[in-house]
Amino acid sequence: MICKTQQDYDGMRLAGKITGEALKYAKSLIRPNISTLELDKMIEKFIIDKGAIPSFKGYDGFPASICASVNEMVVHGIPSNDIILKEGDIVSIDLGVIINGYNGDAARTFAVGKIDSEKARLIEVTKDCFFKGINKLSVGAKLGELSHAIQCHAELNGYSVVRELVGHGIGHDMHESPEVPNYGNPTSGIRVKDGMCLAVEPMINMGSRYVALKDDSWGVYAIDHKPSAHYENTVIVTSKGVEITTMYEGENEDR
Numbered sequence: 001m002i003c004k005t006q007q008d009y010d011g012m013r014l015a016g017k018i019t020g021e022a023l024k025y026a027k028s029l030i031r032p033n034i035s036t037l038e039l040d041k042m043i044e045k046f047i048i049d050k051g052a053i054p055s056f057k058g059y060d061g062f063p064a065s066i067c068a069s070v071n072e073m074v075v076h077g078i079p080s081n082d083i084i085l086k087e088g089d090i091v092s093i094d095l096g097v098i099i100n101g102y103n104g105d106a107a108r109t110f111a112v113g114k115i116d117s118e119k120a121r122l123i124e125v126t127k128d129c130f131f132k133g134i135n136k137l138s139v140g141a142k143l144g145e146l147s148h149a150i151q152c153h154a155e156l157n158g159y160s161v162v163r164e165l166v167g168h169g170i171g172h173d174m175h176e177s178p179e180v181p182n183y184g185n186p187t188s189g190i191r192v193k194d195g196m197c198l199a200v201e202p203m204i205n206m207g208s209r210y211v212a213l214k215d216d217s218w219g220v221y222a223i224d225h226k227p228s229a230h231y232e233n234t235v236i237v238t239s240k241g242v243e244i245t246t247m248y249e250g251e252n253e254d255r
C-alpha cells in the first residue's frame, strides 16, 4: 500500500502498535516448559482484547494466530501442545493483526532461558540485517539496495539467506506487492515510493541456505537442521525517512 491520507498513516500505525505490543507480550511469556500452543492461545486473546483480529488465523487455512518456529524451523511453525520450549532453544514468533482494515506484521526470535553464544550471535546478526537493509530505504531508492545490504551483512558474518521466502508490501492486505527479497543485486527491484508500506523480514540460517517443507505442509526448516532466525517489522517509507510501526516499548531503536 502507498499511504495517501492521514487515515492511512494512522491506520498503519495503530495496527503496527498492537502488533509490537503483542510481540512484547510474547517475549514476556517465553520460558522453558511452555508449549507453543499455550503461547498461541494467550497471544490470540491479547490481540482480540486489543480490539484487533489475529490476521494469521485462517490465512490460506493456517490454523493458529502465531507462527512459532523453534531452532532449525525457519518460519510458519504451527503451534502445538507437543512442542515444548526448553532451556537453550531459540523460538521465532511471527504474528500479524488487522484493525480498521489495516495490517501489521512482525517477527522476533527469542531466547528460551540461557542460550549459547552462537545462537545469540545469530539472533543479533539477523536483527542487524534488518537495520542494514532499512538504512538503504528512501523514496526513489531501488529496493534491491535493501536486499543487497541484508545479504552482504548475513554472508559477511558467515551465515546464509533463505531465498524461498521474502518480505512483502503490506496495507489493506497482509501480503501485497512488491516482493522484498533478502538477497540480490543492488540495481534490481522497483523504486521505493513516498508512503510505501513494506514488511521487511530477513530469515537467516546459521548453516546452509536451503530449506524444506515439513509434512504438515506449513513448517519451513533448514535442511541441515542448524538454527535459523527471523526478524521482521512493518515500515512506512516517506520523504522524512523510514518509520518502523511495529517496534515495541523498550526495544533498542537506536541504530
Ligand code: MG
Pocket (backbone or CB within 6 Å): 105, 106, 167, 168, 199, 201, 232
Ligand atoms: Mg511478513
